[in-house]
Amino acid sequence: MEYTMDVFFRQTWTDERLKFSGPTEILRLNNLMVSKIWTPDTFFRNGKKSIAHNMTTPNKLFRIMQNGTILYTMRLTINADCPMRLVNFPMDGHACPLKFGSYAYPKSEIIYTWKKGPLHSVEVPQESSSLLQYDLIGQTVSSETIKSNTGEYVIMTVYFHLQRKMGYFMIQIYTPCIMTVILSQVSFWINKESVPARTVFGITTVLTMTTLSISARHSLPKVSYATAMDWFIAVCFAFVFSALIEFAAVNYFTNLQTQRAMRKAARAAALAAALSAATVPAEDEIVSHSDSNSNLKKRVNSIASQAEQSPEPSIISNTASQCQPLSVPPPAPPQPPAIGGASKIDQYSRILFPVAFAGFNLVYWVVYLSKDTMEFFEPLAMHFRNDPQPN
Template identity: 40%
Template sequence: MRSLMTWLFHFESVIFLWILSLIVLVHPQQLRYNKELSKHVTNLLDGLLKEDRYDKRIRPNFGGPPVTIEVNMYIKSLGPVSETEEVYSLDCYFRQMWVDNRLKFNASATGLSEFSMNWLFLDKVWKPDTYFVNGKKSYLHSITVPNKFLRLRQDGLLTYSMRLTIKASCPMHLRKFPLDSQSCPLDIGSYGYSNNDVLYAWLKSNKDAVGTEDGVNLAQYNLTGIKMKEEIRLSSRGDNFSVVAVHFHLKRHTGYFMLQVYVPCTLIVSCSWVSFWIDPQAVPARVSLGVTTVLSMTTLGFGGRSQMPRTSYATALDWFVIICFSFVFASMVEYAAINFLDKMTKDVAAKATKKKRPPSAEGEAQPSFILIRLLRDVALWFYRQFKDPWQLPKTPGSKFSQVDIYSRKIFPLSFAIINTIYWTSFMYYFDDEPPVREQVPMQTNM
């Protein structure tokens, strides 16, 4: 057994020495190969970028057809979206691809069909002056180094990739807020070249020219679709320029507004109806309940709206708050009407029981007495016409006005009918966007 262990130890030692010698012999050869390859690549790039052969100030195909810039994007995150500023943000990988025939090379010399260059190489070649037409404030990620690179293929195809955070404008139509949907555009074009020099197009070889990472979502919106298009626009200079555009279709989540506005406002309106079951003679109770509900509705519906969109027109949320406030205010007016009518009927009845005053000594009625008698007759007429609906019930022990009894049914029924009309109209009949007008060329100051 001991001799067997000794033999295995010697065998492992021989194998280790053989592998070590193989590494020592191969490693210098690999180093020499890498050194020669690096030298070939350096000579190749130096040859391509010679000053007498390549001028980075001149676009590819200069004097000929326009160079086509194929664009694609990969969305890492989307949002936030601000209604008050009408802007949105996104984090993405932005890639541009174009062919520069001046940079074609023979792959047989190096055995490589393409090279991946770092961001320093970008200063040596021509690049399109791409910008975001509706951009507000965008920046390139630069930690720990500028997040961009360039890839060169043997047929002269250049792939320029960078990671950007883009903040762009998003014109919003908020008449259905918060039951609305929005379409936020991102327009991409050349800052200085017309369509005679540079054309933009979405990447055809990629099924989804604008892709999204799994799990991309927003706090208040749901991304329902992405639409892309290519178009030629007219600039203020009088020439045309090429633009590619992508529209992010967003559907707003209504859960926050249901919990913070719709349900509380509905409950406050329901609380105002409690006064219909309180004795009209209990003035402090009914007045305090009415004032409390009105103030609560004012605070909830009209106060603390710093985060709400500031529009010159009423939104769907504004209409709902106005409806709720009207019902709460109507509850107070109902109690005021009860007191007014009750006092009026009592005054008219008291005057009706008085005996008629004798005429004046001269036998002629004074003008003031005639006016008073006329007003009395008018009040008596109104009293006789409306005494049945507005009088207190004659049932012994009952303390409620007929107005309160009718209001218990009329107010909830009216509120339910108006809510049905409100939700049906804003959910199914009102459009998110304004009516489509005649299409005219979009002008951009350039």
């Protein structure tokens, strides 16, 4: 990552060859005189591009004191490299370094020190402490010595501690993800037989989470590891996808239950039809046996002949009616059970899904908001203790 800053870079050194005496304590010279004297060859080691402002004239200040002390100030815009590890993004903090030192003069010829000490040598105006995406919470300085083929060189480093602002990501990423997960869980309260409505809920929320994931990645460099926001989006996507899978399971078991009920009703109807068919041959058999009984025929005939002369036809009629077979109506086939109502899977999901998602949010926000995500470098603490005292 890179960052750009506008600085007033001040350097002070003593050149005994420039001592003078007179009524003027400070010589205020034109910046053209800078090229006439010796100046440090300071350069920014991690700078990508630096610009010296020249509008309307070169923005430089050049002063010489009577004891030969020189003050040289210039206005620069520096584009520097800032290594960032985005594991805790967007709750991350970074220490962006600005390293400078002599390009050609080794430690034996030139040594850099902080004039006002490590606490007051770098000053940042209050209006410059708040950026669009970061808050500047402070700055620290250090010095170190590095070795190369041409000698040992003193490197001065300023660390700008930046804390990322979460407002943008809460509005654009986190809140839509949470609302999408809640919307996906509304389908648990819809009738399980409303297949189109629940299908639309599931597919729409999955596509929404996919769009949010792609949008979130556009605000990040292409890193090979997962960030804190990636984990949050992945878990939200898992909840949304699980809600769609839950509906598929409910629909499957509902269809399975319906098929079982239909098969049970079909077997009951077949059994009722078989019982009804078995009753008719029994009646025919009774009639045929009565017809084949010759003695009964004769008795019936004799009774019939006597009936013509008898004054009590009702008794004969009742006796004859008792010989008729009784017809039993077949039992009605049982109706299949009703399949409507809430599924047990939906009833459990209405409780488990919200509780699990609330628990995940509780753990996620407690861990990351209470965690110190500011990056610190080991050389910072070491060289801060060994920082040379100002002259």
